[in-house]
Amino acid sequence: xxxxxxxxxxxxxxxxxxxxxxxxxxxxxLPDTEAGSWLTEKRALMREQRDxxxxxxxxxxxxxxxxxxxxxxxxxxxxxxxxALEAASxxxxxxxxxxxxxxxxxxxxxxxxLCAPTYWxxxxxxxxxxxxxxxxxxxxxxxxxxxxxxxxxxLRPDFILExxxxxxxxxxxxxxxxxxxxxxxxxxxxxxxxxxxxHLRVERQTIRKMPETGxxxxxxxxVNDPLRAALATPGHIDAFADAWAxxxxxxxxxxxxxxxxxxxxxxxxxxxxxxxx
Ligand code: HEM
Numbered sequence: 030x031x032x033x034x035x036x037x038x039x040x041x042x043x044x045x046x047x048x049x050x051x052x053x054x055x056x057x058x059l060p061d062t063e064a065g066s067w068l069t070e071k072r073a074l075m076r077e078q079r080d081x082x083x084x085x086x087x088x089x090x091x092x093x094x095x096x097x098x099x100x101x102x103x104x105x106x107x108x109x110x111x112x113a114l115e116a117a118s119x120x121x122x123x124x125x126x127x128x129x130x131x132x133x134x135x136x137x138x139x140x141x142x143l144c145a146p147t148y149w150x151x152x153x154x155x156x157x158x159x160x161x162x163x164x165x166x167x168x169x170x171x172x173x174x175x176x177x178x179x180x181x182x183x184l185r186p187d188f189i190l191e192x193x194x195x196x197x198x199x200x201x202x203x204x205x206x207x208x209x210x211x212x213x214x215x216x217x218x219x220x221x222x223x224x225x226x227x228h229l230r231v232e233r234q235t236i237r238k239m240p241e242t243g244x245x246x247x248x249x250x251x252v253n254d255p256l257r258a259a260l261a262t263p264g265h266i267d268a269f270a271d272a273w274a275x276x277x278x279x280x281x282x283x284x285x286x287x288x289x290x291x292x293x294x295x296x297x298x299x300x301x302x303x304x305x306x
Contacts, residue, residue, distance in 0.1 A: 032261070033254035034062045035231045037193040038269045042276035043284070045168045047176060049190040049236070057189050057235060058102055063122035063252060067203060071144045072119050074204055075110075081206070083115060084155040085140035091127050091244035092140050098239065098246070099125065118142035123235075123248040128181065131158075136181050136245065138162060145203035145251035147194065147232055167279035186240035194232040196284050197293070201228055201253040208285060215288050220295035227292055229259040260300040270297050 040048070074082050085092060096113035100106070103120040110116040118125050127140035135158035143151045154162055159177050163169030184190070198205070199214040218226055235248045260266045273293055276286065286293075 030255070030258045030261075033229060033231070033259050034252060035193055035195075035233050036229075036259060036265065036268075037195045037231060038229075038259075038272040039265070042272040043195055043280060044277060045166065045173050045280070047173075047180065047192060049180065049192045052189050052191045052235070054187075054189060056191075057237070058099065058121050058123055058248065061103075061122050061250075063250060067122050067145075068119075070204075071122065072108075074144045075115060075119060075142065079111075080152075082144050082151065082204075083112075083142050084151050085112065085114065085127075086156065088127055088129060088140040088244075089113075091129055091239065091242045094239045094242050095125060095127055095244065095246045098237070114140055114142050118144075121248075123250040126247040126249065128159075128245040128247055130181070130243065134178075135159070136178055139244075143249075145249065146206050147196070147230065147249075147251065148205055148208040150206045165283065167277070167283050180236070181238070181245050184236065184238040184245065186238045188238075190236040192234050192236075194234070196230050196286075197227050197256065197289055198230050198253070199226055199228070203251045203253065212285060212288055215292060218292055220292060221299075223292040223296040224257045224260070224299040225255050227256045227289070227296055228253040229256055256296045257300070260296070263301075266297060266300050 092112055092114040096117035099117035099121060106116040106119050108119065110119055114125055114127065124143045124145055125141065126138055126143065128136045129139040130136050137156055137158050138154055139156060141151055159174035160170040163174050166173060198211045199218055205211065231252045233250045233252060237246050239246060260269055
């Protein structure tokens, strides 16, 4: 079983502090640890369910600039795609969201290739400003949205920022516009299966401003690993248990973690007592 590439629970419970850190340009989209398992499925989604996973309006120059930056590190697309953004997206596991600042000063989602949404629909969020995008998040609108907007305004093009969101879900599915089927699976899951069937779902995100058009490219890579792999050491088990216990109550409700409490308790017991599991 592989070691998951990101273990954000080691930094504590998920919150709404932006938690951005600068990364080196060579660490932007590579190594692409998900490419093997995901790219075939991603390209099939992009062809077969284009309306659900792609949207753009008046963003040709921004999409072309973003695509050039992605293809410069990921190599050329293998097939023909209707837009430059889709061509670029077909080469990396990451989803590509293009934020453009409108005349009213609001950053809006104006183009996206989005195949691994963490429980949201592109059709509902397309062209929304940061406030609308984050309205269901506790403290998301206007507090978090204003902070993100200031970060986008001040970002230098040669600076790349990284952050992670995380949660748990049953199974490895990445194309998850709704959490409802996952919640049903969780409700039916036996506690004895929790350590192997519950997965740590990490969204590794990067932010980069484009030098010519001034658009911000927001990338999202979803990485799912069984809790057994994430809880492989006593230190990781303690850190996870602590993060789970200390999450802010509003964030706990937003993430629907009450549904998972029973399974997390069982998974932690099984991880601590491998002989009896
Ligand atoms: C510095 C930049 C950003 C920060 C700090 C941030 C932070 C967050 C946080 C804390 C959440 C709660 C989700 C969780 O923890 O599971 C969230 C959700 C979300 N974010 Fe962001 N975000 C950023 C940029 C963006 C951008 C550029 C987009 C544009 C696509 C976006 C779209 C969303 C959406 C759609 C959700 C889910 C909201 C829902 O539940 O309906 N975020 N974000």
